[in-house]
Amino acid sequence: MSLVSRHYVLAAGGTGGHLIPAFALAAELDRRGHHVALITDERGAAIPGKPDYLPAHVLPQGRIAGKNPLNWLKGLRGILEGKRMALRLFESFQPTAVIGFGGYPALPTMLAARSARLPTILHEQNSVLGRVNRYFAGKVDAIATAFAQVDRLDPKLSGKVTLVGNPVRDEVLALRDAPFPEFGEDSLLRILVTGGSQGARVLSEVVPDGLAMLPPALRSRLQVIQQCRPEDIEAVRARYASHGIPAELATYFEDMAERLAGAHLFIGRSGASTIAELTAVGRPAILIPLPIATDDHQAANTREIVAAGGARAIRQESFTAAALAKQIQAMALHPETLANAAHASWNCGYPNAASDLADLVESFGTSPIMDVIRMDKTVPVKSGEALACKGGAA
Structure with a gap:
């Protein structure tokens, strides 16, 4: 249990793959007495399973794709507007850190967090680093992974990688x-x-x-x-x-x-x-x-x-x-x-994923006295053969 109450912003794309672990982390941080806000898109704000105590802020996601320059301009405008909206939220909410779960709605939020010089953490749910997380991987303070082997993750970043697993719903x-x-x-x-x-x-x-x-x-x-x-x-x-x-x-x-x-x-x-x-x-x-x-x-x-x-x-x-x-x-x-x-x-399960991710999140943006003492779960990034899960086959 944390000794102080802090504020955290979670930024996630509007699909269950991004939001389920975000909700699990929100629940764990709430249990520890912290205040949490979610930034997502319209789909994410309406998705079933969102905790009642978790306010959702909808930002334009701004996606730059295709070959049409007009679409690029529209996407860039959306990203910049989303960044401005996120900065206004930061001014009132005063987050200790910002945690990105990937997906295009997380892009403007993570840009705003860097602009505001806030501690930033990424959580990657898949065995391949997603495009938004790939862009920010070299710029954030920490990267939490769900798998021991993550493709498209630069081995030079292994010092900031922590294997926590993928948080799941409490009922599961x-x-x-x-x-x-x-x-x-x-x-x-x-x-x-x-x-x-x-x-x-x-x-x-x-x-x-x-x-x-x-x-x-x-x-x-x-x-x-x-x-x-x-x-x-x-x-x-x-x-x-x-x-x-x-x-x-x-x-x-x-x-x-x-x-x-x-x-x-x-x-x-x-x-x-x-x-x-x-x-x-x-x-x-x-x-x-x-x-x-x-x-x-x-x-x-x-x-x-x-x-x-x-x-x-x-x-x-x-x-x-x-x-x-x-x-x-x-x-x-x-x-x-x-x-x-x-x-x-x-x-192959990681039953402590939500708790381990919350420990990692709490370790940034605090004074040394209040830092959570956490075990060293940092693992090297491997690009070769697939790793067997702990315990292996029965």
Whole structure:
């Protein structure tokens, strides 16, 4: 618990991948008695799960992209206006430090923080340093990472890198010490399928047919929960019915933590928050990285958990019903194989990520007497082979 109350500004893009860890840090800083404000875009201000005590300030993000100079000018104007708005907030809020979680809405805020000579910290959720974080990496005071290996991060900056993991929601972290759901030769095999906040059509097209190709003894024990796009849900329902496989379908599950708690196997995308939640709880997975993800970061996100034995990864171009059935059989045909994969996934988790990130944040912008004494978690940046998670495969 901190001995003094301070003010912190968090700046994050408007997607769940950026905001979930920002919300987790906000909750931890609030528990420590600090005041926190969020700068984001309109999507982020309206996203479900934002804590009531966390005021959200919407700034123009200003994105310079494409080849049209008029678009560049418009983007630059947005960035400069956002910077001016952030500076006005700093004048009234008087933050001790500013923490950027990436995404274009964080750009003007981090520029303003540098202009105001405030301590700055970056948190990178993915295994590839994002574009905004890449721009500021050499300019900030500290960089917190979620993975031991982060591509596009200059090894010369390793002295300011701290491995903390990716903070997850409290309701997910609360499941970490719960045992893996009982799974035996005659047990139901509960499979959770999601494709991110908007669903994924390829999962709706491939998963039902892949499950139908499993051996009858395994197929008869299936119990499926799947998130679908609204326009796909009835077709998916009909497909499961034609295969005689019981499936609960919805476009959104409010109780996703509870669904994850009961699942034996996850099938879905490999966004940073998804990997963090799977490893926090310890759930085996078959991961299909989003092929259009910037810098192919979703594929990079699978490296550690796959190397540890907690997941299998299938590129979308190879994601067929037969390929999926083969991987499910490899993981679930024998109960001990699935349990071992669950343990390997669990070993890849960082349950203290929010606390460790808060310790790092508190260590900047204070007097030496009030500095939080923190353990040295600085790790060298490696650009070679993927690292196995702590503990390795079970």
